[in-house]
Amino acid sequence: MAEMQIVAKALNDFGDDWHWVILHDAEPRGDRRFHASHVxxxxxxxxxxxxxxxxxxxxxxxxxxNCPRCLSGRMDPALRLALEEVLERAEAVPVTVRPR
Ligand SMILES: [Zn+2]
Structure with missing residues (x-):
């Protein structure tokens, strides 16, 4: 499904940075309105x-x-997905602490 990427502020706070905001599974719902599964x-x-x-x-x-993390985090979606999978797996691995 369609993924829409826009530059927007995450909060109604003018001190906040501009972010890349992603509307997932975006479908038009009239003038300037979109339905999204999540944002x-x-x-x-x-x-x-x-x-x-x-x-x-x-x-x-x-x-x-102008959000540095959005700018540096802007990578190929396939690569980002692969990275997230690796991170999720890393979190799932139990940590063993052995006494020396
Ligand atoms: Zn950001």
């Missing part, structure tokens, strides 16, 4: 899940975010 940012902020309708406002967003 998060590249740097890992989960904004909404379980199906939401997002209205896009013209907030004068720049072409690029």
């Amino acid at each position: 998060d940012t590249i740097c890992g902020i989960l904004l909404d899940e379980g199906g939401v309708v997002v209205t896009l406002h013209d907030t004068g967003a720049p072409d690029q975010p």
